Amino acid sequence: DAKTTQPPSMDCAEGRAANLPCNHSTISGNEYVYWYRQIHSQGPQYIIHGLKNNETNEMASLIITEDRKSSTLILPHATLRDTAVYYCIVRVIKLSFGAGTTVTVRA
Amino acid sequence: EPEVTQTPSHQVTQMGQEVILRCVPISNHLYFYWYRQILGQKVEFLVSFYNNEISEKSEIFDDQFSVERPDGSNFTLKIRSTKLEDSAMYFCASRDRIYEQYFGPGTRLTVT
Numbered sequence: 201d202a203k204t205t206q207p208p209s210m211d212c213a214e215g216r217a218a219n220l221p222c223n224h225s226t227i228s229g230n231e232y233v234y235w236y237r238q239i240h241s242q243g244p245q246y247i248i249h250g251l252k253n254n255e256t257n258e259m260a261s262l263i264i265t266e267d268r269k270s271s272t273l274i275l276p277h278a279t280l281r282d283t284a285v286y287y288c289i290v291r292v293i294k295l296s297f298g299a300g301t302t303v304t305v306r307a
Numbered sequence: 308e309p310e311v312t313q314t315p316s317h318q319v320t321q322m323g324q325e326v327i328l329r330c331v332p333i334s335n336h337l338y339f340y341w342y343r344q345i346l347g348q349k350v351e352f353l354v355s356f357y358n359n360e361i362s363e364k365s366e367i368f369d370d371q372f373s374v375e376r377p378d379g380s381n382f383t384l385k386i387r388s389t390k391l392e393d394s395a396m397y398f399c400a401s402r403d404r405i406y407e408q409y410f411g412p413g414t415r416l417t418v419t
Contacts (some may be wrong), residue, residue, distance in 0.1 A: 243410030297350040
């Protein structure tokens with residue numbers, strides 16, 4: 201599995217965009233980039249995934265660099281309910297969770 | 308919106324006892340998974356299941372663990388003889404042919 205690197209934590213102001221970086225320099229050509237989040241004590245929640253192109257859904261946007269070695273998850277207008285641990289994952293079948301980034305949205 | 312459900316939400320058992328954790332995946336999904344998360348640690352893959360057989364399992368998933376889809380709707384994880392270190396949150400997940408895995412709310416297993 202390609203390994204990912206994320207900052208351990210970040211703060212974000214409510215109403216502002218949160219940009220979460222992820223490095224995955226060893227990603228192979230057929231591996232997708234997935235983002236999940238885990239709100240305290242709940243099951244992980246799927247956010248978005250992509251292969252090469254940038255993706256957007258109702259929750260977030262995913263920007264993948266042209267060389268695919270890194271990506272950024274963008275939460276366009278962070279709310280207090282977005283406080284969670286965010287995981288960047290690059291394997292499809294079994295999800296290998298790293299430590300993730302703990303995002304704290306402050307009022 | 309369809310969701311994965313798990314029962315019980317909390318199970319307390321004594322060391323050496325057998326436990327069965329139950330999951331009802333989303334009805335048209337074909338792939339099923341169990342993960343666990345020891346308190347304060349990361350989520351760990353246990354096993355994946357497709358077409359009535361295990362497709363992949365981790366080193367954690369030893370002979371004490373088994374999975375079953377007994378009736379076409381439930382998906383169960385059995386731990387034959389629980390150990391203290393089995394205490395964790397156990398998450399079930401399912402997916403269809405598309406790649407997103409949907410997770411249940413988890414069962415907290417406490418082994419005393």
